[in-house]
Amino acid sequence: MSLIASKADHGTGPHDYPLGRLESARQDGEQAARRALQRVEAEDVRRALLHYPAELRRAILDLVGLPDLRRISRRAAGTVLARLRGGRYSPQLRSRLTYPLTLGYHNCDDLTADECIGLLGGDEEVLHRAGCLAFNLYVQAAVPRSLTRWALAEVVAHDAELAPVALAQLLGMADELDEETAAWVHGAWAALRAREPRLPERPRLPGSAPPDPAEPPPPAPEPLESSMTTPPPPRQRPSDDDSRDDGVRRLLDDAEAAFAEAVPAADAVRDAVAARRRPGDADLQRLTEAVLAFDRLRAALAGDADVPSEATLHDVRAVLDERAAAQDDAALIARLAAVTGPPAVEEVLAEIRAAAARGEPPGLAVLARLIDAAAGDADVDEVSALSGHAHEQLPGGWSKAVTYAALGQLSFAEETAGEHDGAEDDDTPVSEEDAAAAPPPDEPPPPPENSTTWTRC
Numbered sequence: 258m259s260l261i262a263s264k265a266d267h268g269t270g271p272h273d274y275p276l277g278r279l280e281s282a283r284q285d286g287e288q289a290a291r292r293a294l295q296r297v298e299a300e301d302v303r304r305a306l307l308h309y310p311a312e313l314r315r316a317i318l319d320l321v322g323l324p325d326l327r328r329i330s331r332r333a334a335g336t337v338l339a340r341l342r343g344g345r346y347s348p349q350l351r352s353r354l355t356y357p358l359t360l361g362y363h364n365c366d367d368l369t370a371d372e373c374i375g376l377l378g379g380d381e382e383v384l385h386r387a388g389c390l391a392f393n394l395y396v397q398a399a400v401p402r403s404l405t406r407w408a409l410a411e412v413v414a415h416d417a418e419l420a421p422v423a424l425a426q427l428l429g430m431a432d433e434l435d436e437e438t439a440a441w442v443h444g445a446w447a448a449l450r451a452r453e454p455r456l457p458e459r460p461r462l463p464g465s466a467p468p469d470p471a472e473p474p475p476p477a478p479e480p481l482e483s484s485m486t487t488p489p490p491p492r493q494r495p496s497d498d499d500s501r502d503d504g505v506r507r508l509l510d511d512a513e514a515a516f517a518e519a520v521p522a523a524d525a526v527r528d529a530v531a532a533r534r535r536p537g538d539a540d541l542q543r544l545t546e547a548v549l550a551f552d553r554l555r556a557a558l559a560g561d562a563d564v565p566s567e568a569t570l571h572d573v574r575a576v577l578d579e580r581a582a583a584q585d586d587a588a589l590i591a592r593l594a595a596v597t598g599p600p601a602v603e604e605v606l607a608e609i610r611a612a613a614a615r616g617e618p619p620g621l622a623v624l625a626r627l628i629d630a631a632a633g634d635a636d637v638d639e640v641s642a643l644s645g646h647a648h649e650q651l652p653g654g655w656s657k658a659v660t661y662a663a664l665g666q667l668s669f670a671e672e673t674a675g676e677h678d679g680a681e682d683d684d685t686p687v688s689e690e691d692a693a694a695a696p697p698p699d700e701p702p703p704p705p706e707n708s709t710t711w712t713r714c
Contacts, residue, residue: 275370276421276453279413279445286414289438293407294342296435301401302341302354303334308399309357310538313545316552317353349552351411356548358397358408361390364418365523374453377425377460384463388527390419392544394462395530406430410438413445421449425460502577505557509573512550516570519547589625590616595670596628598661605658606667620650624662631665 279286306314306329318324321340323333341350366387368376376383384391397405405426412423428446431439450456522543529536554573558564563576593613598606613621627643629635644663648656661667 290410299335305400361393362417362419365389379461385531391530508554515547515550586622589622598667
């Protein structure tokens, strides 16, 4: 699962796919990405790593079992490339290597169709406000072209929100592509223009022009080594005493905090790129930390069938909350296996206890909440609402038990016993007046005057 297959946590705006999807091009895009990766050399990886922030570089080397290296050798880069082409951690490697090159293609800048068309026609004003995409173009201009071609093919293969922009860039590199990939790019662009005639025949994306071949490759910026050497935060894993979801929730909290800090950093990077000056290391580091936090969360969720592959942080939070609610319901239902009450409803309670042992129907959790509410400090409205829900969700034959629960006549045997244990027996005699006022054991007490909705039996 590559980062470009997982939308970063920028919400779901109205322009997620401003130029439509390229689903028909995905299979050919995957083959093109594989061919492009075969043309990447160890030296290309080495030069790219020199341009990456120190923390991201450490994270990449850590995945292949290499220590943090201030000087990246060609052999070390070759190890990264070999693992990238195949191996247990290749998806994570792809995510970390492509992040500085592809993050903006998820339309983090919420570009509209008109803005995308203007951008592909060379409109620099659009790029000035598209900070995420501008950052990617800045990095693409600094790393070897082979890596950029591969990363753009990955964007198209995974049909990211701005995959048409990546396709347009590949069209501008057609002379550098293998024959099969070049033919596919031309065909895919022609099909896209047939759907959206306003697209230019020869797109020109500002900031994406190839570097002058006469110029030597830009040197690795020294400040990255000097100002970003703080060690990365330790990886957080759930402890043995914590449930898996508790550990995942902590990682999610960390990721949300990191993304919150990355928002002003992304704005600062956008402003720097628009002004044609180098973004600050601190801002780049915050963006890197956000992606690494996202990757740690995604690794903890590996194999979780409840979380979709393209989940945002909001999606993950919703899944965890839903699962926590289900666990709470299961705990409540389990308590009903020991529910007790007056003999008049014992037959129904026996059915409820048997149903609780099976864990169904789901409305049992509402009945347990009703019992707790009626026995506690809940107000009349809350008890009434729970009673109504229980009547709606439970079998009609259990209606009388629901009424007894609303009147506080049901309890949980193990809790009642626990409250009695250790307490002295109350030998205070009951007065004749109190005894006369008490209802018979087989009948519920009269309901309060304002509780007419409780007594649906």
